[in-house]
Amino acid sequence: xxxxxxxxxxxxxxxxxxxxxxxxxxxxxxxxxxxxxxxxxxxxxxxxxxxxxxxxxxxxxxxxxxxxxxxxxxxxxxxxxxxxxxxxxxxxxxxxxxxxxxxxxxxxxxxxxxxxxxxxxxxxxxxxxxxxxxxxxxxxxxxxxxxxxxxxxxxxxxxxxxxxxxxxxxxxxxxxxxxxxxxxxxxxxxxxxxxxxxxxxxxxxxxxxxxxxxxxxxxxxxxxxxxxxxxxxxxxxxxxxxxxxxxxxxxxxxxxxxxxxxxxxxxxxxxxxxxxxxxxxxxxxxxxxxxxxxxxxxxxxxxxxxxxxxxxxxxxxxxxxxxxxxxxx
Numbered sequence: 001x002x003x004x005x006x007x008x009x010x011x012x013x014x015x016x017x018x019x020x021x022x023x024x025x026x027x028x029x030x031x032x033x034x035x036x037x038x039x040x041x042x043x044x045x046x047x048x049x050x051x052x053x054x055x056x057x058x059x060x061x062x063x064x065x066x067x068x069x070x071x072x073x074x075x076x077x078x079x080x081x082x083x084x085x086x087x088x089x090x091x092x093x094x095x096x097x098x099x100x101x102x103x104x105x106x107x108x109x110x111x112x113x114x115x116x117x118x119x120x121x122x123x124x125x126x127x128x129x130x131x132x133x134x135x136x137x138x139x140x141x142x143x144x145x146x147x148x149x150x151x152x153x154x155x156x157x158x159x160x161x162x163x164x165x166x167x168x169x170x171x172x173x174x175x176x177x178x179x180x181x182x183x184x185x186x187x188x189x190x191x192x193x194x195x196x197x198x199x200x201x202x203x204x205x206x207x208x209x210x211x212x213x214x215x216x217x218x219x220x221x222x223x224x225x226x227x228x229x230x231x232x233x234x235x236x237x238x239x240x241x242x243x244x245x246x247x248x249x250x251x252x253x254x255x256x257x258x259x260x261x262x263x264x265x266x267x268x269x270x271x272x273x274x275x276x277x278x279x280x281x282x283x284x285x286x287x288x289x290x291x292x293x294x295x296x297x298x299x300x301x302x303x304x305x306x307x308x309x310x311x312x313x314x315x316x317x318x319x320x321x322x323x324x325x326x327x328x329x
Contacts, residue, residue: 032081033199036192037110039088040119041129045148049119049179050074050087053189056208073210075203081193082201086113115142115172115195117188122147122176125157126164138170144191150176151183214244217289218320221257221301224284228277229270236262236310237270238319251295258304260319270303278303 038046054074074085120130145165165174173191177184218239225237238260245254261267271278278301286299309315
C-alpha cells in the first residue's frame, strides 16, 4: 500500500488529497522486483547474455575481451516481476587506470544486489579466476552460474565443468546456456526471478535500459571501431560525443563524435587509406543509431590522439570513466 508522498525506487507516487481521504491505494500483489548483477571473466559472453535476456541491445558486443567498460543497466519486464540486470566489465588483470575503473565498476555492482548470474565460457572450462570469484562471493550473495557456449562443447567437457561447479558450496543453480543462440534462457530466467524480493516496479514497463541515447551512441561507435579494426589497434580506443542534437521540427539527429586513440600511428589505421576505414565505422554506426532512435542520423566522426589516455584520470573523466567518483560509491 502506497500513501501520499511516498517515493519508492525511481517513481514518486502522488495521490490527490481528496482521493487519499477516500482511502485510495495502489496495490502490487505478488509482484517481484530487484537487481541482478551479471559477472564473469572477459569475453565469457556477459553482454550477449544481457542483450538476449532483455530482448534489446543495451550492451555492445565484440570478440575482444574487456569490451564493456561501464556497468550497464538492462530492464526485463515480465509477468509479475521487473528484473534490472547490471552488465559489468569482464574480470581481468589490471594494467592501467582504465582497468582499475573497470574492476571498481565490478566491485561496486556487487553491492546491494539481490543476486548474481556468473557467466563461464564452457568452451574454455573453469579458470582459476572463476574459482576465486565463486568461492569468495557464493556465501555473500545468491549466485546462479550460467555455463555459456554449451553449443560449442562436447558433453564430456560440459560434464567436467558441472562436476567442478557442484563442489563449490552455496551456488543456487547451474544452468548450461547458449546466449548467442538464445538456448535454455527461460530456465535461467526462472532461477533469477526466484531470487527477486517482493517489491514494486522501479522503472516504466516500456523502458529497457537506463542508459541515455548519448551514452548508447558512444558505445555503438566504439563497438563498430573495435569490430572493424580487428587486431590492428589495441584496446586504447575511446569515444567522445561533441554534439547530439535533434533538428527542430525534423526527425533528424546530428551527431559529431571523436574517436580517441593513444598513438599517431593508430590514428592512421583508424582513418584508413583515403579515409575508407573511418567511413566504414561511420556507416555501420549510423545504421545502428537510426535503428535505435527511429530517426535519420547524420554522423560525423573525427580521430584524435590523446597519448596514454588510459592512465590519464582527467581524460578518462571526460570520456565518462571517472575513477575517483566510482571509488566513492
